[in-house]
Amino acid sequence: MPMNIPVLPDTIQKEIQKFIENYPYINTNEPIRDSIFEILDDKCIILYYPQENEENDGSLIQKYINDKLTNFVHINTYKVIEKQVFTAAHELGHILTLHEYLLENCDEYNQKHDKDIEEAAMNYFAALILMPTEYFTDKATSLFKNHEHNIDLYDFIKIALNLMDTFFVPFKAVVVRLYEINIISKKTAELLINNNIILNEINDYIKIYNFTRLGIRSQKKGIKGYPELISKVEDAEIFNSRKINNTRNKLDIPVNNLIETNNLKINLEI
Secondary structure: OOOOOOOOOHHHHHHHHHHHOOOOOOOOOOOOHHHHHHHHHOOOEEEEEOOOOOOOOEEEEEEEEOOEEEEEEEEEOOOEHHHHHHHHHHHHHHHOOHHHHHHHHOHHHHHHOOHHHHHHHHHHHHHHHHOOHHHHHHHHHHHHOOOOOOOOHHHHHHHHHHHHHHHOOOHHHHHHHHHHOOOOOHHHHHHHHOOHHHHHHHHHHHHHOOOOOOOOEOOOOEOOOHHHHHHHHHHOOOOOHHHHHHHHHHOOOOOOOHHHHOOOOOOOOO
């Protein structure tokens, strides 16, 4: 099914920018890139796990634990790393309650609200913090400056790859952002993000043009601090050993973990 780019009204876009201004650590004109994982890690529990046959790039689950709302985000690490970055930024928008802010502060968002608009708002939030408008516009304009009214497809792909590498975001996100800053039309953007031949060959072009940081499926597994936590659960006999070992195997947690090296001393040369 063809993907249409949702056009958020200017009032909603401006409110999202105002919302971002409340958070200095994401309101920056410098690329955040994969530092987004550290930012997200401060706000939730991240589960990194590869799911090859799962279409979704990630998901957010909210649970009350001891009467406290706890956010769990799953990042599908089978997806290429730049998609993981965009997913993390998207989920951060949910966790920071952008949706509730827009309901309270933007009449047009209230009137138009449905799940599609909410997800479009989160994607716009992710695009703004990962590809800050001024920095992205300057970078894109400098790359396109030698092309007047049209550009060869392969030259466009090379420029898109350069932007992907600079901001550590997927091809589709770059294309949509180029539309948002008026470098390409909505029709052109939708043509590019719905062309399966181009999309399927992006990873080939990444290799051809030697963008070595892109197109990597990290297939990372785990939760921060989980080896120590699972050992404590085991010591407390909360779960049986079979369940504990199955969890270790699924998350690639070694049986001999850090707790067994507590007596090791490290000499410091200072």
